[in-house]
Amino acid sequence: GAGVSQSPSNKVTEKGKDVELRCDPISGHTALYWYRQSLGQGLEFLIYFQGNSAPDKSGLPSDRFSAERTGGSVSTLTIQRTQQEDSAVYLCASRFSGTGGAYEQYFGPGTRLTVT
Amino acid sequence: GNSVTQMEGPVTLSEEAFLTINCTYTATGYPSLFWYVQYPGEGLQLLLKATKADDKGSNKGFEATYRKETTSFHLEKGSVQVSDSAVYFCALSDLVTGNQFYFGTGTSLTVIP
Numbered sequence: 001g002a003g004v005s006q007s008p009s010n011k012v013t014e015k016g017k018d019v020e021l022r023c024d025p026i027s028g029h030t031a032l033y034w035y036r037q038s039l040g041q042g043l044e045f046l047i048y049f050q051g052n053s054a055p056d057k058s059g060l061p062s063d064r065f066s067a068e069r070t071g072g073s074v075s076t077l078t079i080q081r082t083q084q085e086d087s088a089v090y091l092c093a094s095r096f097s098g099t100g101g102a103y104e105q106y107f108g109p110g111t112r113l114t115v116t
Numbered sequence: 117g118n119s120v121t122q123m124e125g126p127v128t129l130s131e132e133a134f135l136t137i138n139c140t141y142t143a144t145g146y147p148s149l150f151w152y153v154q155y156p157g158e159g160l161q162l163l164l165k166a167t168k169a170d171d172k173g174s175n176k177g178f179e180a181t182y183r184k185e186t187t188s189f190h191l192e193k194g195s196v197q198v199s200d201s202a203v204y205f206c207a208l209s210d211l212v213t214g215n216q217f218y219f220g221t222g223t224s225l226t227v228i229p
Contacts, residue, residue, distance in 0.1 A: 031215045042221035043160075043205065050215055091159060097215055102148030102167040105217055107159040 004025065004108035007090050012114045013082055021077045021111045025094030032075050033105060034067055035091040043091065049075065050097065082115045089113070118143050118214045122206045129196055129227050134179030137223045138208035139180075140202040147208040149173075149182050151188040154222070157168045163191075163204070 005024040013019050025032050034046040045059035049069045060066070064082075069075040079086055090110050093105040123138040141147065151163040151173070164173030169184035178193045189206060206220040 017177075033217065043219045045217075048216060056216070093160075093217075095215065102165065102209060102211070104150055104162045104165055106159075107152075107161065109159045 003091055004094050006090075006108035006111050008111060009109065010112045010114075011064050012116060015084060015115055016081055017083055018078065018080045018100070019113065021079075021090050021092075021096035021113070022076045023077070023092030023094075023108060025059045025073065025075070025092070026075075026096075026106055029096050029106070030072065031095040031097045032069055033095070034077050035093065036061075036088045037091055037110070038088045046090075048076070050075075077114075084115045087113055087115045117211050118147070118208060118216075118218045120206050120208055120218050120220040123223050125203075126223070126226060129225070131198055131227055131229050132195045133227075135191070135193040135196045135200075135225070137206075137225070139189045139191065139220060141187050141189065141206075141208050141218075143187075143208055143210050144217040145226040146209045147210040150181070150182055150209070151178070151189070151191050152205040152207060152219075154205065156202070160205065196225070198227045198229055201225055201227050216221055 007022045023081045030050045030051045036044040047067045048056040064080045067077045089110040092108045095102045095105045119142045148167045150165045152160040153158045153163045164175040166173040166182035172181045180191045203222045203224045205222045
């Protein structure tokens with residue numbers, strides 16, 4: 001079946017502009033995660049959605065960052081007034097969250113954001 | 117709280133050498149443990165996992181055993197290949213505290229011919 005898809009794959013934007021990054025999770029996966037990976041760095045957790053529950057926004061670095069998930073499926077990460085330090089690869093992952101067992105995250109290929 | 121501590125890199129090995137990447141964890145409940153691999157220019161993909169103590173996960177010649185007594189999940193491979201060059205991430209998920217994942221900082225491995 002189809003995996004997690006993200007678009008665009010690359011985005012170059014000017015400082016101060018807003019950007020929207022899209023994530024299409026695997027069908028049936030109720031949990032969706034956003035991470036940021038700066039060059040040569042590990043994963044920085046940003047936000048997590050689980051079903052209809054309120055999202056865990058504890059990782060968002062500033063109020064310029066926001067995300068929504070419509071209809072429990074597609075998610076959009078929005079960065080307002082982009083700064084150069086926002087340049088990174090933004091990774092989305094989804095996960096099945098049924099009871100019992102341990103379900104791994106499935107990652108998308110990422111969106112590489114470059115702020116000039 | 118939950119956390120993962122991973123061996124610092126980068127690691128450089130010759131082809132056919134033995135690989136160990138150390139990973140230890142702290143968890144409040146009963147975590148499941150994972151190793152993810154990120155090949156150059158690609159997203160993360162699951163390499164192997166273990167869901168309870170003494171379980172051994174294995175895939176592509178890699179192995180890791182869930183050791184509760186030492187809170188460890190070290191990744192090993194007996195004979196690495198150039199194609200194993202990648203960044204490896206240890207992670208845990210603790211169902212007691214919800215669906216959050218906790219990742220280590222990643223270990224970069226380069227295998228030279």
